[in-house]
Amino acid sequence: MSNQKLTGNIALVTGGTKGIGKAIADQLSAQGATVIVTARNEPELPDHEFIKSNVTNAESVDALAEKIIRKYGKIDILINNAGGLTGPGGGYQTPTDEQWMNEFNFNVLSCIRVDRAFIPSMVAQKSGVVIHITTVSAYKPFHQFNLTYATVKSALNTYSKGLANELASSGVRVNLVSPGIINTEMTELFIENKAKESNTSVEQTTQEFIESAGGIPMGRMASTGEVANVVSFLVSDAASYVTGSNYYVDGGLFPVVQ
Ligand SMILES: NC(=O)c1ccc[n+]([C@@H]2O[C@H](COP(=O)([O-])OP(=O)(O)OC[C@H]3O[C@@H](n4cnc5c(N)ncnc54)[C@H](OP(=O)(O)O)[C@@H]3O)[C@@H](O)[C@H]2O)c1
Numbered sequence: 001m002s003n004q005k006l007t008g009n010i011a012l013v014t015g016g017t018k019g020i021g022k023a024i025a026d027q028l029s030a031q032g033a034t035v036i037v038t039a040r041n042e043p044e045l046p047d048h049e050f051i052k053s054n055v056t057n058a059e060s061v062d063a064l065a066e067k068i069i070r071k072y073g074k075i076d077i078l079i080n081n082a083g084g085l086t087g088p089g090g091g092y093q094t095p096t097d098e099q100w101m102n103e104f105n106f107n108v109l110s111c112i113r114v115d116r117a118f119i120p121s122m123v124a125q126k127s128g129v130v131i132h133i134t135t136v137s138a139y140k141p142f143h144q145f146n147l148t149y150a151t152v153k154s155a156l157n158t159y160s161k162g163l164a165n166e167l168a169s170s171g172v173r174v175n176l177v178s179p180g181i182i183n184t185e186m187t188e189l190f191i192e193n194k195a196k197e198s199n200t201s202v203e204q205t206t207q208e209f210i211e212s213a214g215g216i217p218m219g220r221m222a223s224t225g226e227v228a229n230v231v232s233f234l235v236s237d238a239a240s241y242v243t244g245s246n247y248y249v250d251g252g253l254f255p256v257v258q
Helices: 019-030 058-072 097-125 147-170 185-198 202-212 224-235
Strands: 010-014 034-039 049-052 077-080 128-133 172-179 246-249
Touching (some): 010 019, 010 097, 019 034, 019 224, 058 097, 097 172, 172 224, 224 246
Parallel strands (some): 010 077, 034 049, 077 128
């Protein structure tokens, strides 16, 4: 089978310059798609067409859509990946109203804005695929450190399901991908710093980190490429009957039947 199965497709990956988004952009491109990545900062060595945009800002997202639709006339694959934990840990008493609103803006409104700007062109061509990158924490919150993030990602999941139903008869598919603990540069840095603070090895700190999340049956974190593999499947024709679904990429971290 040819690995150029996405040739002719225009794909946008938000937050496609680092981490999971970069791995997704690399894979879609390797499969023949024309890939545009967006982020607030241009990477030093861009591997894909880069358009600067801030998904927390409505005007910035509208300008992004205008540039892409003007240049390519369409969008086929939309990967809403930009997001992450911004709020403080410390349980329900700690985050302020503003920190809650920022978390919602970065992880939920960002996707809604991007969807509003691009999906009409998918509906017009009667085809397209939207992926929302969420997290296993939406189902398994850790109140000590990610209550804001887990709560708003669960709102993203509900929104995504409703959107999938709304668009199902228009030829546009919408799915969620829920990573568990992924070995990104940021995760590595976090673990290295923790290891230094507690004067333990990186290996021991990694195991303690995994245990603090309830353990991973596969015993290791995922690579960013392992998340991208699932996204590649979902955007392909092999997933033509898959919409409104949520794919876990967590090595078994989520402990019960989903
Ligand atoms: N890493 C994990 O273990 C993990 C686990 C579960 C779920 N996830 C989810 O996976 C997604 C990606 O996470 P990651 O860890 O791969 O992220 P990351 O390594 O921190 O990369 C984030 C990307 O988003 C861009 N970005 C940040 N703020 C932005 C903004 N306001 N507007 C546009 N782009 C922005 C960043 O570039 P700039 O800074 O230059 O803007 C970068 O390209 C997130 O939705 C996260 O919630 C991650």
